[in-house]
Amino acid sequence: MEIKTDVIIVGGGLVGLASALGLAQIGLKVAIVDVQVVDETLLPEFDGRASALSKTSRTMFEALGVWKDLEQHAQPISKIIVTDSELGDAVRPVFLNFDQRDGQQFPAAYMLENRFTRQALLGQVKKTQNITFFAPHKVIDMAAGVHFAQVKLDDDRVLSAPLVVAADGRNSFLRRQAGLKTVGWDYNQNGIVATIEHQHPHNGVAEEHFLPVGPFAILPLKQPCRSSLVWTERSDVATDLMSAGDDRFDYELKRRFGDHLGKIRRIGPRWSYPLSLQLAVDYVAPRLVLVGDAAHVVHPLAGLGLNLGLRDAAALVDVIADALHLGLDFGTVDVGENYQAWRRFDNLTAAFMMEALNRLFSNSSPGLRQIRDMGLGLVENSAMAKRFFMKEAAGATGNLPKLMRSPIST
Ligand SMILES: Cc1cc2nc3c(=O)[nH]c(=O)nc-3n(C[C@H](O)[C@H](O)[C@H](O)COP(=O)(O)OP(=O)(O)OC[C@H]3O[C@@H](n4cnc5c(N)ncnc54)[C@H](O)[C@@H]3O)c2cc1C
The missing domain is CATH 3.30.9.10 (D-Amino Acid Oxidase, subunit A, domain 2)
Incomplete structure (x- = not known):
């Protein structure tokens, strides 16, 4: 038996959940598949991290209807x-x-502690009629056809949709199966x-x-x-x-x-x-796009990884909405390449910035230390440089997707 839907999202982590809510908002029927038992992902011991969320990620959470549940924890x-x-x-x-x-x-x-973010996103997913959650189920195969992709679950059920979104994390099975290479170390x-x-x-x-x-x-x-x-x-x-x-x-x-x-x-x-550091060379294969850690893993020193993943999700929603308005098949490689063109450069730039900072600072050479401290002193005394870094921290640079543009209500 084949279950038909509009988009299959493999991976119900924070980026997969946000992608599902965004795609549901533009009227698509979405299936999320995750190998984890959902209730276990809400236990305090599941994920001890707290994430720095930029102002534009907050804007996106407002647009997805989850900020009202998160504000008390932020x-x-x-x-x-x-x-x-x-x-x-x-x-x-x-x-x-x-x-x-x-x-x-x-x-x-x-x-924001990740457990609260997960709880709020899951709560909103449960309330959204056009999202179906398949968990705990592992995706064990994907085949791309001319008009549809088929995704096979570990209980032999098959889902089919014009597009599959790989939000399955740094060891992405779908990325490897599609032969999409990564660079990094x-x-x-x-x-x-x-x-x-x-x-x-x-x-x-x-x-x-x-x-x-x-x-x-x-x-x-x-x-x-x-x-x-x-x-x-x-x-x-x-x-x-x-x-x-x-x-x-x-x-x-x-x-x-x-x-x-x-x-x-x-x-x-x-x-x-x-x-x-792990960067996918291409984000697109027939009937497949990568988002979040499946596409890019960066050093956490500036708290960017999740913010970049959320921006992927928001950009994908815009690109698919545009294709729908034009009556196009949104699962084609051409549409996927519009998404890739938007996100790959931004993610690459962020990864290089983190790389440069990590190399510059994870080093106790006295000469290098003098130079970097001089650099820090220059930034400290320059209002313009500080404004630039604060804009970066707010995620307010570059071409913002619509979900990250709406005004903050409070
Ligand atoms: C120490 C540390 C601190 C960090 N701090 C910050 C921060 O302050 N700010 C920030 O923006 N980012 C931060 N990050 C980065 C951030 O945590 C990640 O970028 C983000 O969690 C990635 O989310 P994701 O949904 O893409 O992937 P994941 O959270 O890895 O989700 C992938 C999901 O896919 C599922 N899955 C995998 N394979 C399959 C399969 N075959 N079938 C079904 N399901 C599958 C998994 O069960 C999982 O739920 C930090 C990272 C680290 C390591």
């Missing part, structure tokens, strides 16, 4: 500070300060993630400490004395730390965290994510 970032120090330095001088005065429209970004770094309670309030300040091995980010959560940590370590050190007892782990954590927020206590588990 911590506006009032200020970003950047330091560049050795691990043992008694004081970490602040080299860069971005605050309200530097932004066009404030705040440029919000911190492993950083030999892991991002250790944990939630920290501290004595003094964070006041909405996000901190990026560039330590020689990589960035150590302290990111403010909605509770005034709670922050999320992304602690970059060499992979072997991270493996060792993850298997260490609580005492040793917390000792190493405190050495890096410092005491500027008073006493600290780790709450909940620790997670470790391998970091890599």
Whole structure:
């Protein structure tokens, strides 16, 4: 038996869910397939990350009808500070300060725990009549025909649609099956993630400490004395730390965290994510397009990955809406190439920026440190440079898709 629909989205992660809502809004019938048990993805231990969401991602969430559920959990970032120090330095001088005065429209970004974002998106998907969720089901095959693609599930059911969207993450099965190549490398770094309670309030300040091995980010959560940590370590050190007892782990954590927020206590588990750069060379194959981490994985040092994935989703909605208005078959490679032309360059630019920053800072050479600190000093003293970086943080550069353009209501 074949189940016919308009678009099949493989992967019900944050990008797949947002894509489904956007496509449903333009009147398409959407099927999402995910291998995970949906309720398990909502458990606090499933994903410990909190993401920095740009202002334009917030606009998209408003347009998709999920921001009303998210606002109560979202911590506006009032200020970003950047330091560049050795691990043992008694004081970490602040080299860069971005605050309200530097932004066009404030705040440029919000911190949101991924579990709340997932919950809100799933809630909205459940309420949307023209979306059907197939889970837990693995996609085990896809075949592209002249007018339709067929997707086979692990229970032998077959879905068919003019277009399949691969939102199946960094190890995308569909990307590999379609023979779409990627370029990139492993950083030999892991991002250790944990939630920290501290004595003094964070006041909405996000901190990026560039330590020689990589960035150590302290990111403010909605509770005034709670922050999320992304602690970059060499992979072997991270493996060792993850298997260490609580005492040793917390000792190493405190050495890096410092005491500027008073006493600290780790709450909940620790997670470790391998970091890599991975860029698909092409985003399009017959009856298939890639979005989110299936298309691009970047270093998390500037909190861009999800924001880029959401922009993919919003751009895809625009491109498909245009094809529908012209009465075209939206699953053709020609239409897919319009989407690719829009998104590939933007994602590539962001990946290169992250790459340059990571290389520049994950290095303790004294000469290089002097040069980069001089560069930070120049940015700190230039209102124009600061405005540029705040616009980037807000995701307000480049050609914005419609879902990211509507005005913010509050
Ligand atoms: C430490 C860390 C911190 C980060 N911080 C930020 C941040 O602050 N801001 C930001 O913007 N980004 C951040 N990111 C990046 C962000 O988390 C990712 O870019 C984003 O989660 C990718 O979402 P996705 O939906 O594309 O992929 P995933 O979340 O990987 O979703 C893929 C889905 O596909 C499903 N799937 C896979 N294969 C199949 C199959 N064959 N059949 C059915 N289903 C399948 C999986 O079950 C999964 O649900 C961070 C990343 C890391 C590692």
